[in-house]
Amino acid sequence: SQTIHQWPATLVQPVGSPLSLECTVEGTSNPNLYWYRQAAGRGLQLLFYSVGIGQISSEVPQNLSASRPQDRQFILSSKKLLLSDSGFYLCARGGASTDTQYFGPGTRLTVL
């Protein structure tokens, strides 16, 4: 099976602190990978996507960045968190057909 892992599951961070969220994928090689954010009670906003190692496309300008150091690893980072960065961060992978996307379990981030 093709499994997506995300950690941590929950995180509480002070404003101005750094952030690193990790996503790893099993059972597939060279998947398309995506980072989405879902604010409380809201829809899904695409932040970044990657079609291969070192290839990152940004959809929304912000204080976040993403990296793909390995084929099955996708990292979301920030140097200084803002209150508005709070939300549910979801990693997704492309399926057998690259159109189809499957989500990981998510990381719930609260910035205080």
Added chain:
Amino acid sequence: GENVEQHPSTLSVQEGDSAVIKCTYSDSASNYFPWYKQELGKRPQLIIDIRSNVGEKKDQRIAVTLNKTAKHFSLHITETQPEDSAVYFCAAMDSTLTFGKGTMLLVSP
């Protein structure tokens, strides 16, 4: 870029009734339309999808229809059950997926 509108934002039905959620999209180049179900605190789960070369697709109690000319697509759930209660998201893909804002479906026993 793509813009997806989803209606209604909330939908309450009695168990056994049908539920219909509608979405419109703006980019005629979009060619893939998935629907996701998200239970409280959980990840979105793909429940059905349709591609632009197909007008309708069914999977047991769930069906999706697509009208390319009008640029709208709909999710139909028949014989609703309490466990169908969740937030449902539509999405459209041109180069990336753009999601609607979601519909909270409440099915009362």
